[in-house]
Amino acid sequence: MADDVVVEFLVESNENLDLLDRELVQLEKDPSNRNTLASIFRTIHTIKGTCGFLGFTKLESVAHVGENLLSRLRDGELALSPEITTALLRMVDAIRQMLQSIEAIGSEGERDDAELIRILTRLHQGGGTASTESTASHASAPPAASNGHIVEPTEPEAKAPAMEAQKQNGSDPYGSRTEAVAPESSGEGAAAGSAERGSVSDASIRVDVGLLDKLMNLVGELVLARNQILQFTNSTEDSGLVATSQRLNLITTELQEGVMKTRMQPIGNIWSKFPRTVRDVAAACGKQIRIEMEGKETELDKTIIEAIKDPLTHIVRNSADHGIETPERRVAVGKPAEGRLTLRAYHEGGQVNIEISDDGAGLNGDKIRKKALEKGLITPEQAARLTEREAVNLIFLPGFSTAEKVTNVSGRGVGMDVVKTNIEKIGGTVDVQSKAGTGTTVRMKIPLTLAIIPALIVTSGGDRYAIPQISLLELVRIEGEAALKEIELIQGTPVYRLRGRLLPLVYLNRELKVELESAKADGNTVANIVVLQADDRQFGLVVDEINDTEEIVVKPLGKQLKGLKTFAGSTIMGDGRVALILDVLGLAQSSNVVSESRGRAHSEKETQTATGSGAKQTMLLFQCGTDGRMAMELRLVARLEEFKADVIEKAGDRKVVQYRGQIMPLISISEYLHVHHAEGNGAATEPMQVVVYSEQGRSVGLVVDRILDIVEEAIVPQKPSKQSGLLGSAVIQQKVTDLLDVRGLVRAANPAFFEDEEAVLQER
Amino acid sequence: MSAQQFCTFFVDRQFFGVPVQQVQEVIRYQEMTRVPLVSRVIRGLINLRGQIVVAVDLRRRLNAPDRAEDELPMNVVVRTGDGAVSLLVDEIGDVLEVHDDTFERPPDTLQSASRDLVLGVHKLPNQLLLILDTDKAVNGSGHDVELGRVEG
Numbered sequence: 001m002a003d004d005v006v007v008e009f010l011v012e013s014n015e016n017l018d019l020l021d022r023e024l025v026q027l028e029k030d031p032s033n034r035n036t037l038a039s040i041f042r043t044i045h046t047i048k049g050t051c052g053f054l055g056f057t058k059l060e061s062v063a064h065v066g067e068n069l070l071s072r073l074r075d076g077e078l079a080l081s082p083e084i085t086t087a088l089l090r091m092v093d094a095i096r097q098m099l100q101s102i103e104a105i106g107s108e109g110e111r112d113d114a115e116l117i118r119i120l121t122r123l124h125q126g127g128g129t130a131s132t133e134s135t136a137s138h139a140s141a142p143p144a145a146s147n148g149h150i151v152e153p154t155e156p157e158a159k160a161p162a163m164e165a166q167k168q169n170g171s172d173p174y175g176s177r178t179e180a181v182a183p184e185s186s187g188e189g190a191a192a193g194s195a196e197r198g199s200v201s202d203a204s205i206r207v208d209v210g211l212l213d214k215l216m217n218l219v220g221e222l223v224l225a226r227n228q229i230l231q232f233t234n235s236t237e238d239s240g241l242v243a244t245s246q247r248l249n250l251i252t253t254e255l256q257e258g259v260m261k262t263r264m265q266p267i268g269n270i271w272s273k274f275p276r277t278v279r280d281v282a283a284a285c286g287k288q289i290r291i292e293m294e295g296k297e298t299e300l301d302k303t304i305i306e307a308i309k310d311p312l313t314h315i316v317r318n319s320a321d322h323g324i325e326t327p328e329r330r331v332a333v334g335k336p337a338e339g340r341l342t343l344r345a346y347h348e349g350g351q352v353n354i355e356i357s358d359d360g361a362g363l364n365g366d367k368i369r370k371k372a373l374e375k376g377l378i379t380p381e382q383a384a385r386l387t388e389r390e391a392v393n394l395i396f397l398p399g400f401s402t403a404e405k406v407t408n409v410s411g412r413g414v415g416m417d418v419v420k421t422n423i424e425k426i427g428g429t430v431d432v433q434s435k436a437g438t439g440t441t442v443r444m445k446i447p448l449t450l451a452i453i454p455a456l457i458v459t460s461g462g463d464r465y466a467i468p469q470i471s472l473l474e475l476v477r478i479e480g481e482a483a484l485k486e487i488e489l490i491q492g493t494p495v496y497r498l499r500g501r502l503l504p505l506v507y508l509n510r511e512l513k514v515e516l517e518s519a520k521a522d523g524n525t526v527a528n529i530v531v532l533q534a535d536d537r538q539f540g541l542v543v544d545e546i547n548d549t550e551e552i553v554v555k556p557l558g559k560q561l562k563g564l565k566t567f568a569g570s571t572i573m574g575d576g577r578v579a580l581i582l583d584v585l586g587l588a589q590s591s592n593v594v595s596e597s598r599g600r601a602h603s604e605k606e607t608q609t610a611t612g613s614g615a616k617q618t619m620l621l622f623q624c625g626t627d628g629r630m631a632m633e634l635r636l637v638a639r640l641e642e643f644k645a646d647v648i649e650k651a652g653d654r655k656v657v658q659y660r661g662q663i664m665p666l667i668s669i670s671e672y673l674h675v676h677h678a679e680g681n682g683a684a685t686e687p688m689q690v691v692v693y694s695e696q697g698r699s700v701g702l703v704v705d706r707i708l709d710i711v712e713e714a715i716v717p718q719k720p721s722k723q724s725g726l727l728g729s730a731v732i733q734q735k736v737t738d739l740l741d742v743r744g745l746v747r748a749a750n751p752a753f754f755e756d757e758e759a760v761l762q763e764r
Numbered sequence: 765m766s767a768q769q770f771c772t773f774f775v776d777r778q779f780f781g782v783p784v785q786q787v788q789e790v791i792r793y794q795e796m797t798r799v800p801l802v803s804r805v806i807r808g809l810i811n812l813r814g815q816i817v818v819a820v821d822l823r824r825r826l827n828a829p830d831r832a833e834d835e836l837p838m839n840v841v842v843r844t845g846d847g848a849v850s851l852l853v854d855e856i857g858d859v860l861e862v863h864d865d866t867f868e869r870p871p872d873t874l875q876s877a878s879r880d881l882v883l884g885v886h887k888l889p890n891q892l893l894l895i896l897d898t899d900k901a902v903n904g905s906g907h908d909v910e911l912g913r914v915e916g
Contacts, residue, residue, distance in 0.1 A: 221814045463797060512800035558818040559846040560902065564801055570809055570816050578797040578809040578816055 009050050010103050013095070016043045020092050021276040024085055028279075031080040040088075041070045047095065058108040059098045065120040066091045072124060086283070087119050089276070209302065212263050219252075219259045220452060220553035226252040227550070227574035256452065256551075260301070267345045267354070268296030270309045274316050278341060281320040288327050288338040289320055295345035300352055304446060307426045308354070311419040315356050315442050316341065318416075323360035323440050333437070335359065351428075351470055352448060357441035363434035365391035372400060392434045393536070396420040424585060427453075427470060427568075431536065445470070455552045455581065457573070458530060459545035461514030464579040466552050466571055467530060471584035473538060474710070475546060476529040483527040496529060496540055499711055503531065505540045506591040508582075512566070534588035541587070550574070554581065565590055617715050619732065620691065621708040624670040631732055632740040634710060638694040641701070642687035654750075659692070659699060666690065667749045668703040669740070673725055693742055700746050700753055715739070724748055766864055770886075772857035772893065773840055776828035780853070781860065781886070781893045786842050790856055793836035794819075810839065810850055817841065819850040820902050826881065842898050849902040862886045862893065870894075 020043055027036045048063035066088065072078040094116055101109035226248055233245040275291050282289040300308075324330075324339030331337050344355040365388045372378045372394045378386075386394075394400060398417040423430045427447045434440040447453060447470055455466040456475075476498065478486050487494050487505065494505040509515070529540040552571040561567065565586035573579050618634040643657050648666065650656065655666040666688075690701040715730050725745040726738050746753050770781030771790065796808030796819055807821045819839065823830060831837060837852035866886045870879060881901050886893040 224814055461800075463800075514798075514800050555816045558816075558849065560806055560818050560820070560849075561799060561802060564799075566801060567799075570797075572811050572814065572816065576811050577795060578811050580797070580799065580809075 006054060006102065006106075009054060010099055013047050013050070013099055016047065017092055017096050017099070018272060019043060021089070022272050024088055024092070025275045025279050027080060028082070028085045034074070037070070037074045041067065041074050044070055056098070056102065056108055058111065058113065059095060059102075062091060062094055062098075062113050062117060062120075065117050065124065069120050069124040078124075082283075084123050087116075087123055089280075090116055091120060207262070212259075212302075215259050216263060219256050222252055223256055223452065223551065223553055224572045228576055231574040260448075260452070261299075263302045264299035265302055265305050266297045266299050267305065267352075268293070270305060270312060271296060271343055273313070274343065277313060277316060278320050281317060285321060286326060287320070287324055289324055290338050290340050292340060292342045294343070298345040298347060298352055300446065301448060304426055304448075307422060308428075308444070308446060311422045311430075311444075312354070312356070314416075314419050316343075319356060319358040319360065319440065319442075323358040323362075325361050329361075347448075352446045354444045354446060355441055357439060359439040362436040362438055362440050363392045363395070363432070364436055365434075368392060368394050372397065375400065389433065390536075392432055395432065396430070427468060429533075429535070452551055452553050454549060455571075456530065456549050457547040457579070458508070458528075458541075458543040459547060460508040460512065460543045462544075463514065464547065464573060464577075465508070465543075466550075466579050466581045467532070467541075467584065468568070468581065469549065471532045471534065473531040473533050476531060476540065477546075478527045478529070480525050483525050487527060494542075498531065498540070499709075503529075503538060503540045504593055505529065505542055506587070506593060507542045509544070511587060511591050532584050532588075534585045534593060537588065537593055539588060539591075539593040552579075552581070618710060618712045619715065620710055621732065621737065622689070622691070622704040623706040623708055624673065624704055628670070628673075629708070629732075629735055629737045630669070630704075630740050631711075631715075631730070631737045632691070632742050636693055636742050637691055638699060639692040640707060641690045641692055643690055643701075644687050648688070657690075657701065659701070662699060664692070664699045664701050665750055665753075666701040666703050667746065669725075669745070670703075670705065672745065672749050673723065693746065695753075698753065700750060702742070702745070709733070767861050768864070769859055769861050770893065770895070771840065771859055773838070773851075773853040774855040774857060775822045775826060775853050778826075779857065779891050779893050780822075780896045781862075782840065782842060782851075782896050782898055784859060786898055788841040788843050788848050791839045791841065794839060794850075807852055812841065812848065812850070815848065817848050817850050818902075819852055821852040822896075822901065823852070823854070825901055842902070844899060844902055849898075851898075851901065860888075860893070862888065867895075 020040060023036050023040050023043075027033060027040065030036070044063055044067045048060055048067055051059040051063065069078070069084065069088070073080060073084070078084070094111075094113055098108040098111070101107065101111075229245050230249060233242050236242065271293055274293075278289050278291045281287075319341055320339075324341065325333075325335075327337035330339065340359045342355070342357045344353075344357070346353055365386075369378075369383045369386065369391050373380060373383050377394070377397050377400060383391075395416045396419075398415070400415060400417065420430050423444055423446070428445055430442065430444045432440065432442045447468075454469040456469060456472055458465055458467060476496070478496075487496055489495070494507070495502045496505055497503070528543050528546050530543060530546065531538060531540050550573075552573075554569045555571060556569055557564070557567060566583055567580045568583035568586070569581045570578055571581055619631040620634045620637055621629065621631050624630050641659070647657055648655055649658070651663060651665075655668075656663050657666060658664070689704050689707055691704060691707075692699050692701055694700075711732055713732055715732065718729050718731070725741055725748060727741045727744075729736055729738050731737070769784040771784050771787045772779060772781045774780070791812075794810045794812075796810055798808045799806055805820055805824045807819045807824075810817045810819050821837070823837075831854065835854070837854060838856050839850040840853055840856070841848050841850045866888065867884050868887065869884050870882050874882070881897050883895040883897045886895065
């Protein structure tokens with residue numbers, strides 16, 4: 001039983017210490033904030049009280065002097081100085097070390113905190129005289145500690161029982177924790193505090209992570225069983241079974257989402273340590289750094305949060321240590337003395353983007369080139385060919401460290417290559433962009449969860465393989481004559497011109513050394529190209545067949561198969577058979593798309609143009625009417641679909657289709673814009689081409705006559721259009737093309753679509 | 765005198781045994797998904813009630829000729845330090861209880877490729893029971909990986 005109490009104490013105290021770090025740094029910025037001070041005092045007091053009860057005397061003595069100091073700060077008898085903050089932070093560190101030791105060996109361990117206690121006591125006593133003088137005198141004038149006379153203040157002790165009593169009010173053991181975490185409206189408001197405490201702790205319970213992991217596994221199994229049942233019901237007529245399996249489908253999906261949510265944690269949990277980290281670095285290097293955070297509440301799976309903790313810390317330290325310059329230097333180049341470090345996290349396309357940017361000196365491409373050359377990581381020819389962006393990304397090469405001198409802050413042997421390896425291990429990517437003089441941005445893309453991922457299922461040589469959707473860019477299908485003609489060879493290496501750029505092709509069956517199905521081998525008139533992203537390079541994977549996208553449950557490979565770089569894992573498909581999950585990066589390496597010590601590969605047009613002309617847009621080109629060429633931004637396109645005429649139904653006077661469990665209205669662009677319809681073509685007979693546009697969970701289908709192409713060009717609208725639904729015209733691929741105003745068109749044709757949004761706007 | 769129970773099976777007319785404690789289950793032939801680029805000893809992956817299990821073909825492991833097309837192997841699923849692994853065998857025998865005093869180390873003259881897979885021999889009245897070293901059997905040693913590379 002005693003063990004349980006200690007474990008509870010450790011968990012609670014560790015949470016409290018994290019809070020302390022944050023609050024102390026916050027307090028330093030705003031020393032007059034009494035609420036923060038009161039909260040800090042309470043936290044230390046709780047630790048002191050509990051460890052005294054449990055008999056950890058060393059811990060208690062450190063917490064005790066800290067508490068004394070804090071009580072005088074709280075009562076306004078002392079003003080906060082950097083020295084006091086540093087001492088308090090040191091105390092937090094000492095407490096943390098002791099807690100770790102208690103966790104490991106059951107006692108505080110052999111340690112001597114006399115010096116820390118002496119410093120804290122000195123500050124505490126010195127404050128008595130200094131509080132009437134200027135704050136600055138703390139640092140310089142050593143107070144009367146030398147006489148070894150320690151004054152035991154009676155005042156905090158008198159207050160302590162009151163605090164204790166307040167805590168006892170909450171009958172639950174977690175009362176003190178929630179109290180510390182919940183922001184209190186007033187420092188003294190004990191009554192309000194306890195009321196709030198009751199509701200917070202009643203609404204949440206602690207659950208063992210192991211249990212959640214087990215639940216997650218079970219849900220994974222359930223998803224597989226569901227997939228199998230759905231496959232069976234596809235071939236049955238029994239309407240009762242079909243209805244039940246539909247219900248099972250929905251419930252399973254919701255359950256899966258629910259269980260995944262239980263494992264989600266806001267990224268703020270790891271960010272909360274960074275203000276302290278940055279403060280320490282800044283203090284050690286004599287810099288001024290402000291840290292800003294956006295999207296703290298962005299949630300990630302617990303395992304992923306843990307995996308990115310160290311890489312993130314490393315990057316933040318790096319930015320603070322090497323990125324941001326000293327105040328003098330900054331002022332000299334016309335920047336504000338205080339450097340800025342921004343952390344940003346946001347969801348995008350089923351993954352989380354994390355950006356760490358600083359407004360420091362930036363990375364010097366030439367210096368990095370030189371350094372990489374010196375270390376023999378690249379050849380002179382390669383160095384000459386590298387674009388600025390590629391050069392900057394050389395810092396991810398193993399054996400590369402940019403710091404000219406190794407400081408004790410960063411550059412302790414953990415290089416950026418380790419960061420990259422760790423991020424890639426969890427299926428993420430990392431990339432750095434920098435402009436000399438203005439700053440550096442490190443951008444990571446991280447999957448939301450590792451356990452269940454969306455994947456594209458393809459067939460090659462008769463077997464199915466799953467490709468994680470995170471690496472998928474687009475699908476290209478070339479049919480008939482074109483398949484033979486458009487795949488060209490450069491000295492035997494197949495390439496395909498994708499929108500004017502050369503896309504290296506990799507044949508999956510050759511890579512895996514599996515034979516083609518004989519039928520396919522003869523009449524090879526269809527080429528299915530899966531365009532994939534590996535590192536910063538694109539390549540096309542040629543497969544026999546593209547099946548579908550599916551949510552798959554990732555299972556690790558057995559020990560016997562661990563050595564295979566080409567496979568990332570395995571999964572069980574709807575029919576119960578096993579399919580292998582392709583490791584896109586591994587595949588790219590084994591087929592030499594990406595050389596193994598990355599960053600060496602040939603320069604790519606994309607990166608050149610990206611740094612060159614800048615703002616390019618990816619546009620979807622389509623045809624409306626006989627010769628109307630139109631374009632819309634690809635990012636507005638949720639999906640491209642084909643609907644047969646017989647699935648189109650009517651709701652009121654509108655055409656609708658049932659789409660993914662919703663009723664989706666269809667808007668014919670040509671009808672709406674009164675363009676001439678291609679008569680005789682009989683739009684009703686062939687499948688209808690629909691561009692699906694989604695917003696806030698609702699979709700609308702834009703009916704077009706033909707999808708033409710996807711282009712990436714810098715679009716300059718020529719003349720603004722008077723017609724509603726059009727933004728104007730531009731020249732794309734040497735032809736005049738109308739630019740569609742998607743939102744305007746949808747609003748005009750179907751005002752109900754934005755209804756909620758407008759209601760919200762009106763409320764404000 | 766202590767006795768031990770063995771789950772027995774046949775591979776290329778040789779009589780093998782694995783301690784019953786190591787055997788998770790014995791199941792009939794299952795459909796497999798082949799794994800490209802791997803040693804030919806690994807025949808594929810089996811879905812064992814949601815658990816994905818590697819199938820090691822003992823015939824190939826012992827450098828014996830492959831079964832005829834129409835002869836389907838049986839799965840002996842054994843527990844190893846790294847989870848369950850299925851051994852593909854020709855035919856399942858009885859569970860036998862044998863005494864330690866019938867055990868003998870394999871003779872030094874046994875020089876076949878499979879020597880390292882045999883822990884020893886139990887001398888039974890009618891035949892010899894070869895005791896399989898399951899850990900070695902599932903973790904293919906050097907030479908068969910090379911073989912796999914040549915033919916795979």
